[in-house]
Amino acid sequence: MIELESVCKIYNDGQPNEVRAVRDVSLKIPLDATTVFRGPSGSGKTSLLSMIGCLSRPTSGRIHLEGECISGLPEKFMTDIRRRTFGFIFQRFNLLRGLTVMENVMAPALPLGGDHADLRHRAMEILHRLQLDHKATVASELLSGGEAQRVAIARALINDPAIILADEPTANLDTALTEEFLGVMADLKQQGKTILMTSHDPRIWQAKLVDRIVSMKDGAIEDVLEQSERENEKE
Amino acid sequence: MNSTALRRHLNLIDFTLSAMRRRLWRNVMLFAVYLVLVFLLASVMSFSHAIRREAALMLSGAPEITVQRLVMGRHDLVPLSYLDKVGNIRGVQKAYGRLWGYFYDQGTRANYTLMVPGPDAKDYQLTKGQAILGEGIARVRGAKKGRILTITSPTGKPLVMRIKDVMMPDSALVGSDLILVTEEDFRRFFNLPPNVYTDLVLKVRNTREVSTIVGKASYLLPDARFVTRDDILRTYEAIFSWREGLLLALLAAVIVAFAILVFDKASGLSGEEKREIGVLKAVGWDTSDILAMKFWEGALVSLLAFLGGVLAAYAHVFLFDAGLLKPVLQGWGVLYPDFSLPPSIDGLQLATLAIFTIVPFTGATIVPIWRAAITDPEQVMR
Numbered sequence: 001m002i003e004l005e006s007v008c009k010i011y012n013d014g015q016p017n018e019v020r021a022v023r024d025v026s027l028k029i030p031l032d033a034t035t036v037f038r039g040p041s042g043s044g045k046t047s048l049l050s051m052i053g054c055l056s057r058p059t060s061g062r063i064h065l066e067g068e069c070i071s072g073l074p075e076k077f078m079t080d081i082r083r084r085t086f087g088f089i090f091q092r093f094n095l096l097r098g099l100t101v102m103e104n105v106m107a108p109a110l111p112l113g114g115d116h117a118d119l120r121h122r123a124m125e126i127l128h129r130l131q132l133d134h135k136a137t138v139a140s141e142l143l144s145g146g147e148a149q150r151v152a153i154a155r156a157l158i159n160d161p162a163i164i165l166a167d168e169p170t171a172n173l174d175t176a177l178t179e180e181f182l183g184v185m186a187d188l189k190q191q192g193k194t195i196l197m198t199s200h201d202p203r204i205w206q207a208k209l210v211d212r213i214v215s216m217k218d219g220a221i222e223d224v225l226e227q228s229e230r231e232n233e234k235e
Numbered sequence: 236m237n238s239t240a241l242r243r244h245l246n247l248i249d250f251t252l253s254a255m256r257r258r259l260w261r262n263v264m265l266f267a268v269y270l271v272l273v274f275l276l277a278s279v280m281s282f283s284h285a286i287r288r289e290a291a292l293m294l295s296g297a298p299e300i301t302v303q304r305l306v307m308g309r310h311d312l313v314p315l316s317y318l319d320k321v322g323n324i325r326g327v328q329k330a331y332g333r334l335w336g337y338f339y340d341q342g343t344r345a346n347y348t349l350m351v352p353g354p355d356a357k358d359y360q361l362t363k364g365q366a367i368l369g370e371g372i373a374r375v376r377g378a379k380k381g382r383i384l385t386i387t388s389p390t391g392k393p394l395v396m397r398i399k400d401v402m403m404p405d406s407a408l409v410g411s412d413l414i415l416v417t418e419e420d421f422r423r424f425f426n427l428p429p430n431v432y433t434d435l436v437l438k439v440r441n442t443r444e445v446s447t448i449v450g451k452a453s454y455l456l457p458d459a460r461f462v463t464r465d466d467i468l469r470t471y472e473a474i475f476s477w478r479e480g481l482l483l484a485l486l487a488a489v490i491v492a493f494a495i496l497v498f499d500k501a502s503g504l505s506g507e508e509k510r511e512i513g514v515l516k517a518v519g520w521d522t523s524d525i526l527a528m529k530f531w532e533g534a535l536v537s538l539l540a541f542l543g544g545v546l547a548a549y550a551h552v553f554l555f556d557a558g559l560l561k562p563v564l565q566g567w568g569v570l571y572p573d574f575s576l577p578p579s580i581d582g583l584q585l586a587t588l589a590i591f592t593i594v595p596f597t598g599a600t601i602v603p604i605w606r607a608a609i610t611d612p613e614q615v616m617r
Contacts, residue, residue, distance in 0.1 A: 047613075050613045055517055055611065055612045055613040056611050056612075056613040075521075075522065076521060076523075079516075079519065079520070079521040079522075080521075082517075082519055083518070083519025083520075084519075088517055088518060090514075090517070094510075094514045094517070096254075096511055096514060096515075097257070097507070098254075098256070098257030098258075099253055099254070099257070100253075103250070103253050107250065107515065107518060107520075108518040108519040108520070110243070110246040110247060110249075110250050110524075111243055111246070111247065111519070111520055111521060111524040112243070113238075113239035113240060113241075113242040113243035113246065114242065114246075115242060116242070116245065116246055116249065119246075155518060156518075159519065
């Protein structure tokens with residue numbers, strides 16, 4: 001269980017350009033499920049995802065992961081949790097230009113000190129699973145949008161994280177690629193991964209793999225829809 | 236270091252090499268400038284060190300004390316009577332007069348040193364009409380053993396001699412412009428009376444007594460100047476240090492170019508580099524991982540450039556006779572000696588060079604990265 005307790009996020013606190021991105025959010029997110037945060041731009045969903053993934057800290061409030069408070073830890077511990085627990089898929093994929101697909105996929109695991117050959121083998125297995133093994137030596141900037149996203153997914157999986165965080169993962173994809181992405185996510189869910197996504201794409205909200213939808217507005221939670229309620233909503 | 240930590244660093248080095256490949260030309264340019272700088276600095280330092288060492292080695296056989304007579308502050312001829320006075324001082328093993336002088340040769344437009352070999356120079360014993368030439372004179376005049384050498388005295392009279400030998404290159408540093416002749420030929424050439432010498436030399440039994448003997452001799456010969464072997468060594472040191480400093484000043488342009496490169500590296504990162512650091516942090520890299528990666532980047536460039544530059548300088552100075560530096564750093568005659576220096580390395584100089592090149596460069600690589608690496612990785616989400 002991920003538990004958010006009165007979480008606030010203020011950027012440029014006390015400055016004239018202060019932004020209150022997240023306001024007093026309290027939420028319980030079950031593991032082994034798929035949760036989507038939806039809402040318009042500026043509603044605070046990306047900020048919330050960043051804090052859950054230990055990319056940033058709340059200005060106030062706490063975030064617990066399986067009972068342990070992770071939001072107040074020193075940077076070194078937060079980094080350790082980030083790389084062992086979370087896998088990130090960014091909106092713009094954020095692949096490192098000039099590096100090959102293989103090098104991009106291996107990057108998160110390098111500081112952990114694993115054997116390089118084992119690491120390559122593991123990366124190749126993941127690429128094979130995502131049907132990208134033939135692109136392993138291709139420079140990342142030469143990939144199509146769909147391929148780039150699958151590389152981003154492979155990179156998110158290299159450390160075998162329990163939780164996948166995806167920020168607007170289909171914002172740059174057409175319908176076919178969105179379906180493909182959802183298929184990959186469904187497989188990951190089958191493997192027991194917890195998936196948290198932000199999206200304002202209806203194709204995501206309506207996907208079968210989504211168990212919960214958290215609607216946000218102006219930094220606060222508007223409502224939380226469970227799967228059963230969503231089915232009623234559809235009807 | 237345990238195996239995980241070692242593997243971590245190996246992985247980071249591997250990643251660093253891949254990352255450097257992306258900015259290949261920039262890194263190659265940086266490496267080239269760095270290498271040239273180290274090459275030039277190391278060449279100057281190695282050459283100066285080797286030439287000083289060579290001079291010291293050659294002077295190790297020189298007399299402990301040289302006595303010169305001064306008249307109105309100028310070096311003047313020493314009467315034979317002086318030799319009797321200082322030769323009897325207790326502790327002086329041997330004393331004898333030397334004859335040497337300079338003359339300008341119009342044909343080669345060079346100053347030559349004419350000298351009579353001392354009584355201990357068994358290899359250079361001559362008979363009237365014979366001469367032994369320094370390597371430089373033999374070279375510029377195309378003279379060889381057995382041929383005739385004619386030089387014109389300051390009074391206009393020619394001196395004709397048969398060349399007995401040409402001196403070996405290992406003594407070329409101070410003997411390049413030297414002509415050894417007999418005392419009789421020397422006095423005739425310079426029109427000198429028989430009872431004067433250019434200077435006197437004293438050999439002492441115990442080198443620790445040099446200053447005591449100089450003190451006693453000063454009392455006996457108040458108008459004389461006493462030059463010890465250590466004084467000469469110090470003069471050589473000063474001459475080469477000055478020349479080395481001059482050349483290092485001329486190298487300032489290269490140093491400035493290097494400084495600009497270092498400053499460029501230190502003054503900031505491109506947006507692309509900042510984004511990459513954010514991505515790496517977001518996918519699980521720690522600040523220390525990013526610093527380690529950049530440390531390896533700086534260390535690889537600077538260590539390789541340093542080693543390459545030092546090896547190239549070594550080859551330049553000791554294998555190719557320092558062709559780029561010789562005209563500035565060597566010799567004090569018009570005839571530059573043609574010689575090879577025996578290889579020698581000054582560890583302290585190398586360490587100094589390493590500290591003043593590797594440390595600032597690696598620092599300049601790490602500092603801006605550290606500034607970027609401590610920022611929140613959240614930026615990449617936006």
